[in-house]
Amino acid sequence: MDTLPHIFGITLDDERLVQVVEAYRPILGEIEKLRTLDFKTTYPAVHFDPSTAYAKGEKKQ
């Protein structure tokens, strides 16, 4: 179990991680509701456009 923070890329020390997890708990309750939905046929609202990098435009800031 002590490797989980490493796996998740969490760089917070143990004491701080406990505080953050405590603050996260009510939000996790909302996210857990999402896990009850069956979304097999729903495409996520993310868009990948392979042509974007080829578009002529101004330099990125």
Next chain:
Amino acid sequence: MNGSPSFWPLHQQVAAIARGDLSARELVLGYTERLGAFDGTLATHVALSPTALDEAAAIDDAIARGETLGPLAGACISVKDNYLTGNMPTRAGTDVDELSFPETDSHVVGKLRDAGAIILGKTRMHEFAWGNITPPTRNPWNTDCVPGGSSGGSAAAVAAALCSSAMGSDTGGSVRIPATLCGIVGLKPTFGLIGRTGIVPHSWSLDHAGPLTRCVTDSAIILEALVGRDVNDPSSVNSPDARYQPPADLTVSGHRVGVIRNHFTERLSTDVAASFSKALVWLEQKGVEIHEFEVSNLDYGLGAIFAIELASSSAYHEHAIQRGLTNGFKPDVRDLVEMGRLVSAVDYLHAEQLRTELCKDFARIFDTVDVVISPTSPITAWHAGQWELEIDGSLESVLAASWRFTYPFNLTGMPAITVPAGLDRNGLPIGLQIAGPPFSERKILTVAAAFEAEHSYAEAKPNGFT
């Protein structure tokens, strides 16, 4: 127009400047004087432009030469402190010195300047747009109360007539919530309609730029100046409309308006509920058809927006977290920025799937109606330092309550506007939210303008700042 030009709506200011009846220099000096008098109390601005008077003088000279200037010529517009500016520093609300931002104009600031606006200053924001309090800014309607956030400085400044209008950003309601709490108009356009290059990101797929104004027409005029493709913002789209100003004939008769009975009308404060009922009665009296709907997927919306916001914000701040710089963030913001790593990729994608389903739900609603309406916030401004209040018999966090009705339109990318809809028993502003399908800005602006024209709510001004 009577009274000080500082209080005039932006569109009347620019018309007077174009006619030569008002000088841009006079307008800048008026706002500078008011900021000196009132911003010690309200704390709306974090920086003032060192070049505003010179820009105003150049506009006055050009008008004297008979030149035709842009549609915002001489308007004094302040921008939220997450908009990059070439002549003022950007801090995005943070005090962490190690974090710095380029001193160059953002896309929006460039468009405003092209339209002739004077960027008056930078307005205070909740740190990295992660909250709806905006300390230490205070609400002009009651300086014991918060202005809302995260564009709280913009809203309080417009309400107290410390600038012509202001720009904000809206990731879950950050234009509309403070606009409502401060008794002004706030517009979140369709996702992608206003380019965001040079706005410090909070959450890439939820962030919107939008104006905060003293009337609906001002929001329309500013929107007209800001639309157009931003080639460096992958979400930016060309505007399907060139004009957004409502027509002279503001009839709403024959419009079909939707009310979503679950979520959007639940757990309202008594006075907000009464205000919303009055708005519905007014619409029916105007010959509007009211249709009612239920959207069960809204029960999952809060988890979805949190998953997306938290993950996105932590991704943006990842290196600051690794370097320990988030230790310097305000405690509430630090918690949110550091917890994004706890959101799994699977949860994130489920959230994006829910967005697809919500968009389909609303598309079905708009087969039947033109717009949907709701209160903008179930509560009015709360006292600084207050974290919970009783709403409809149960205790709720003010932060959770205040964005309940706004965040669904960030998830769906739909345009939404708030207009003043009265005052509560304590004299604090209430807002009415009007939303429509993507790119229906003209329609929601027209309904908002019709509501505004037949009510005097927008004319009410906070005491103590005249």
